Amino acid sequence: MVNLVHVAKKQLVQRLAKMAGLRQRAVDVDDAGTVISIWVPKDKLPAGPTAEEMETERRKKETKRNGGRLSVVLLHGFAGDGILTWVLQVVALARHYDVYVPDLLFFGGSVSPAGADQTPGFQAECVASALRRLGVERCVAVGFSYGGFVAFKMAEADPALVVSVVATGSLVYMTRSTSEAMLRRLGAASFAEFLLPNDVAGLKSLFAAGTYRKWWLPDRVLSDYMKLMIFNRKERTQLLEGLVVSDEDAAVVVRSYRQWPRFLTLPVRIAGDTLALGRQRQHLQHGACEKPQRAARREGDAAKHSKGGPLGDAGAAARLQRLSQRVPVAAVTLMHHHDDGRGAAYAQACYLAKI
Known part of the structure; x- marks a missing residue:
């Protein structure tokens, strides 16, 4: 049976991204087999296949454009991959900015070998490495939900790369006390139970909590969405476990951001x-x-x-x-x-x- 969400993503979402001037590429970020799938402005992809050739071509273009446009990196949350989350913003922003839309590890086409670090810090390191290999030197990191945590980690670890952060539905850190309060409010035993639903009813609850307007979709479409988008459950559960830090550790970093x-x-x-x-x-x-x-x-x-x-x-x-x-x-x-x-x-x- 045809997966309706897969068809919509391929025929509508990805087509809109391509019309906005983006192309999807896989970037090796280390020697261990970690790969980041990322949508990149097509004029930032030279014909040369090697990283060295890409860097040379990028510098030529950057010189011609006298500094070029600001790069904006859009980081998605747990409910979808990069381009499905951000396609409407891509269409608007690509007119004025160089837009990059990565899939975070264990989402979309991004993969990492077994035993890889499962923290937002490692996600940030991988995204930053992919951007560097694509020739990005300065960017604004925009994060939604889980992507916001990754954006803040990027800014903390590589301030030379990240000039500013825009985050919505997120925090600098997810502390243990905050996570416990959120779970009580959501009526869930764990974030994995809420963010990785096993049935259509659970997916409806997730969408209801993450959207402003109430909207209706047939159960068939929601079922297709789960089949296409919710996979790597073990790895994503570990990502959620690696998200929570102690209140004491978080307080130190939050105070530094205040400066x-x-x-x-x-x-x-x-x-x-x-x-x-x-x-x-x-x-x-x-x-x-x-x-x-x-x-x-x-x-x-x-x-x-x-x-x-x-x-x-x-x-x-x-x-x-x-x-x-x-x-x-x-x-x-x-x-x-x-x-x-x-x-x-x-x-x-x-x-x-x-x-």
Whole structure:
């Protein structure tokens, strides 16, 4: 029987990515057999098959373009691979940026031998290595959910590569206390139970928690999605186990991030305000939402926020838009505290345009 999601991905999603000027490539990142599958701007792929030839050609093009465009790396979450998660953003961003969309290890076409490190740090190392081999020297790392953790690790490990981070539905670290609180709220025994569902009902719960709007798909389509996208269960379970760190270890690193002059935090409290945020979403995208702006001004002053002070309601969106015009390249983390998980998809779409 034909897998409908596979057909849609091949005929629609990948075609849109190619129309935006991207091509899929597999990049060897070490000698152990680790391979990162990544969508790359086609003009960044010279005819020469070797890494040395690619680097030479890249330097020629970079010189001609007088520095070139900013590179943006889009890192996906647990519910899908790179291009399926980001295709709509790719279409919009590729007009102005060099967009790179990798599959993280054990997702899509990215693989690593048995016994490989299962932490966000190793994911970050592999993505950074792939980018370096493709000639990327500076980039903005954009992460959704699990991809946000990887983005922060990239910035921590390779600040020369990552000029800023945009993260939504994520944190700098997943501490043990935070993970326990989230699992209680979700009513799940583990993140693997929630993020790696075994049946259609579980997949519906996952999608309901990760999207702003309620939407309906036939069980046949959801079943096909599970068959195509949810595999490598053992390895992905280990990834989730490697995500959680102690509260003490995380506190040290979070304090170091606070020293960044362009580090902004934006807690978006969705509970009880989901409908209000939804009503304002189109106005926020154009920076013309007056009510949230007034609410944001009541929350405190923008100068305080630019030094790390938090914002607490839907008005934070309008404030961030104003700040992003004054801060050259803002490192932004969207930490949404929610009861039902809605709002993540909208926040992702709203702030990518403000890189």
